[in-house]
Amino acid sequence: MKKFHVLTTALAAAVFLAGCGGNEAGDQTPRVAFTSMVSFGDSLSDVGSYAVGVVKLQGGGHYSINGKGATGLLWTNWTEFLSATLALSAPCAAETGLTPVQGAVPIIGDETPTFHDASNGGTCTNYAQGGARVTSPVGPGNAALFNPNDQSTSGDAIGQLTVPVKTQIANYLAHNGGKFSSDQLVTVFAGGNDIFMNAGGVLAGLETPTQAVGAMTQAGTELAAYVNTQILANGATHVVVVNLPDVSLTPYAVGAGAVAQGLIKNMVVAFNTALQAGVTASANLVYVDAYAASEDQATNKLQYGLTDVSTPTCTSSSSLVCTANTLIPAVAPAASGAAATAANTYEYADSVHPTPYGYRLLAELVSEQLAIKGWL
Amino acid sequence: MKKHSIASALVATAALCGAGAAQAQVAGQFMVKLGWNKIMPKVRSTELSAPALPGSTIDIKSASALFVTATYMVTDDFSVELLGGLPYKHDIIGTGSVQGVGKIGSIHQISPTVMLQYRFMPADAPFRPYVGAGPTFAKFYGSRGSAALTAFTNPGGPPTTIGGDTEWGATTEVGLSYKIDKHWFLDAALLKTFINTKAQLSTGQTTKARLNPVAINASIGYAF
Numbered sequence: 001m002k003k004f005h006v007l008t009t010a011l012a013a014a015v016f017l018a019g020c021g022g023n024e025a026g027d028q029t030p031r032v033a034f035t036s037m038v039s040f041g042d043s044l045s046d047v048g049s050y051a052v053g054v055v056k057l058q059g060g061g062h063y064s065i066n067g068k069g070a071t072g073l074l075w076t077n078w079t080e081f082l083s084a085t086l087a088l089s090a091p092c093a094a095e096t097g098l099t100p101v102q103g104a105v106p107i108i109g110d111e112t113p114t115f116h117d118a119s120n121g122g123t124c125t126n127y128a129q130g131g132a133r134v135t136s137p138v139g140p141g142n143a144a145l146f147n148p149n150d151q152s153t154s155g156d157a158i159g160q161l162t163v164p165v166k167t168q169i170a171n172y173l174a175h176n177g178g179k180f181s182s183d184q185l186v187t188v189f190a191g192g193n194d195i196f197m198n199a200g201g202v203l204a205g206l207e208t209p210t211q212a213v214g215a216m217t218q219a220g221t222e223l224a225a226y227v228n229t230q231i232l233a234n235g236a237t238h239v240v241v242v243n244l245p246d247v248s249l250t251p252y253a254v255g256a257g258a259v260a261q262g263l264i265k266n267m268v269v270a271f272n273t274a275l276q277a278g279v280t281a282s283a284n285l286v287y288v289d290a291y292a293a294s295e296d297q298a299t300n301k302l303q304y305g306l307t308d309v310s311t312p313t314c315t316s317s318s319s320l321v322c323t324a325n326t327l328i329p330a331v332a333p334a335a336s337g338a339a340a341t342a343a344n345t346y347e348y349a350d351s352v353h354p355t356p357y358g359y360r361l362l363a364e365l366v367s368e369q370l371a372i373k374g375w376l
Numbered sequence: 377m378k379k380h381s382i383a384s385a386l387v388a389t390a391a392l393c394g395a396g397a398a399q400a401q402v403a404g405q406f407m408v409k410l411g412w413n414k415i416m417p418k419v420r421s422t423e424l425s426a427p428a429l430p431g432s433t434i435d436i437k438s439a440s441a442l443f444v445t446a447t448y449m450v451t452d453d454f455s456v457e458l459l460g461g462l463p464y465k466h467d468i469i470g471t472g473s474v475q476g477v478g479k480i481g482s483i484h485q486i487s488p489t490v491m492l493q494y495r496f497m498p499a500d501a502p503f504r505p506y507v508g509a510g511p512t513f514a515k516f517y518g519s520r521g522s523a524a525l526t527a528f529t530n531p532g533g534p535p536t537t538i539g540g541d542t543e544w545g546a547t548t549e550v551g552l553s554y555k556i557d558k559h560w561f562l563d564a565a566l567l568k569t570f571i572n573t574k575a576q577l578s579t580g581q582t583t584k585a586r587l588n589p590v591a592i593n594a595s596i597g598y599a600f
Contacts, residue, residue, distance in 0.1 A: 025535030026481060026520030030527075075532050084532030085523075296430065305427025360531065367430055367527035372476040376527050 029136040041189040045128035060321035063353040072339035082364035091122035099159035119175035131162035180236035206304040220271040224278025245294035250350035307345040319350035385459020396406040412487035413443040421585040431473030480525040484518035516540030545571025581589040
């Protein structure tokens, strides 16, 4: 019987001692050891290209609710959420500056366009700029669009640089020996400003709806060509291309009326179709369908933790200068200095840009696709 | 699998030996077994609850470990058995919309079970098939997350952890023992457990999973 006691004691010990041990994070190292992230695109990837001059004075720079932790989240832009996930330092704007129109916008003195990338001893590799288009150098907010006799162009007096994606990539290549490397994650996300410029052209009677849709097909084709010939062909082995979300669901498009909304949807589809058809299928490329995700978010908002997918949270017309102090009463922080956590159930900061939570949802989608790809 | 093959080889080798003459598995007798058990969950999980990307489900992979039992023969036919052993470590993989992501974490579990068994054939028969049923208590603990899990549940935030749970379930079994001699015997059994659990992530989402594992084991036993 002694043997039996030994065995039962061992059994009991195994059963009960085994029950110890907490739940832990586990290995948080991404499967690919990235050393940097290079981003090309527009306001949706911009982390502070225009955080100078009057924009900086107002605490702005991101196209969302500005101020780190303003809504209680750790980051603001999706590229920031993603780089933190990849265990990289926070992205910073590769070029900063503004060209404000004298007399319409106060000049502060730090607006001169300046590079902060390898060309200037810096380490910033986010080339995305608000207002940037795929190929055309003049996008929304560019001083070239300002007309002192036309009140509707007053926003352009700010003088956004709007360096197009084509030139952003060329700048990167010129400043980095013409090569990408295998330990970089390269993100490409653009097209929205081509929508706004061409839709505006139709509203102003400068082009027909058919021409506008055709212009988007051309933009999508061009962006795909830049990915193929300028990025993949120059040594990038981890490239993320995010297609255009359904801009027709934004407060901007909804407010423009059903006809404009339908046109915008056609333009988005034309762009995405050309982009997807144009990018070379490659083991080095992940194509993220933000279009489908944006439609699902609008339809099944609760699944994503959203309660409002139509109301901008910012009182400023552009979220570029939106902070916790300029929010609608429904989401304004209860006390000065507190986080505006109520904004974390809203999709939109302004009529086209997401809240930090909206950007986090995009980062989740991209991260999921990277994880499935085996890069994360 | 290698260890399992060893166990089966042991069973086969022993079967070649002649049967002992002495009685075994009679009323009032204590028996212990030591062997290898493989648990194969047949998972059907619900989608990860909001806020989450839609369609995210999980699968829980098989795990094997050393197990021990202690059995008391109440009568020549009825016995009560306590089944325990070393913990099992199961890999958790993503399925549904996260199909292809591979391993997103792991979790340990122990699932001690008490069985009421009925043994066929006379007490001294060399082969005694048996059936059994009883409650299973499962404790899930010691989980590990991953970069991938954090990435699509809380990108850029603190690592996501997986909360285990404790559950009660029911197990049924069919088995067969083979008497080698007065003390030693071999045993193999097939078990089916009916059990559900709920995993909660540190980011707040939950998923309910029907586990209903099938287990197979082989062991060597000693009757006192």
